[in-house]
Amino acid sequence: MIKNIFKPLHNNLNLLLPIRFHNIYLKLDNNFFFKKLSFEINTNGISVFIGSNGAGKTSCIKLLTGLIKPHSGSVLFSTNNKILNLIGYVPQKIILLRRSVEKNLLHTLSISNYPTNKKKRIKEILKFAKLEHLAKQSARNLSIGQQQLISIMRALAIRPNFLFLDEPCANLDPNTTQVIEDLIKIVSKSGVKIIIVTHDVFQAKRLANDILFFHNGKIIEHTKTKSFFKNPKSKEAKDFQKGLLLK
């Protein structure tokens, strides 16, 4: 019953996958950061982009959400561009409007033309997150943990097919991290394809179905989680797991 509140509006994920990065060239500071980057994500569940800071994880997720455009190449979702409306995105830096918690959610639902009763949707979302008592409070005055939870719930309010999370648990205490990880697992089971950016090896181990390991603008490994941790193929991945500095 609880899981259903995250069930995507257009619940046909198999039709929407794979996501294809085709020959992507991306310029950052006048240099090509991604050169001929091509890969494909075709699994349900949770994919994790892992790697050190500056490896290209966030740029990749921004390409996915359309926040940045590649110099050349394309990011393709399997069918057509209409499904781009079905992406929930939680940026690394929490961005909340200068409004109450419920008005933050209402704003997202209104802009996304959420088709059914918006107030009812807000109520069920807040009830699920146990944040009902904060509905009328200023979203920006809450604790960081609560703000991040609202940020994620806001992205989920539109019942997206894809949820992209950029470092969702950065700066959070273990308890809140646990709450958010549990939420991510529930959402994933509801049929939402989730992609998480993190540099936390342990979090990747806990959540991921498959892992894409980034290093210097390249994907060094793309494999199932078990295989990545049991038998990393590259030296960089081995060193990263051991917590060694990567060059």
Add this chain to the structure above:
Amino acid sequence: MIELTEIFKNSLKLIFSLNLDLLEIIFLSLKISFFSLLFSCMFGLPLGSLLAVSKFFGRGFLVLFFNSMLGLPPVFVGLVLYILLSISGPLGSLELLYTPVAMIIAQFCLIMPIIVSLTKQIIEQMTEEYDELLKSLRANTRDKIMTVLWDSRYSLLTCVLAGLGRSLSEVGAIIIVGGNIAHATRVMTTTIALETSKGNLEIAVALGFILIFISIFINLLVSILKEFAEKVSYD
């Protein structure tokens, strides 16, 4: 020293006697300031917002133009309008010179750049902050502007009050296009200039007091507004 005290006494008497001429001048000042501010806001707020959130051909020129207009001497604005509105000028047939409408146009030319530039600055800062969120929601330009305008409404009100302060203190342009005609285009600032030159310091000081009072009132309003905004703006 005794003379100075006398001037103050007489000017206060003038204020409290509710002198009709004085009231007429004050009323006309407020009317002209109100309408010039209204029109400046009607054009300045949307234009400033558009400059902040959109990239279009000529945007850079418009930004440069309004920034330059900020430093424009009011007498020059008055002079240009005088040339345009005088009988032999291109807009002479409208017969607007030496009317309150000409004064409203002059003040509009001076206040609108302030409203445009401040709005652009406020909206630009907030747009930068909200950009990633609004882009990820695929908000269109209208939704982006509405979101940012609503969330910056208290800052924008402060900017509007700054415009009001500017319009009330204006003298150079409106004296040229208004002509400072008694019972027609005479306002507080132009009366102060005229009466001081004539040596009628009582009226000048009385109007000076009223201007200071209005200025304090506006500043008080701004600070109350800021305090109120801090409580209710969810910032």
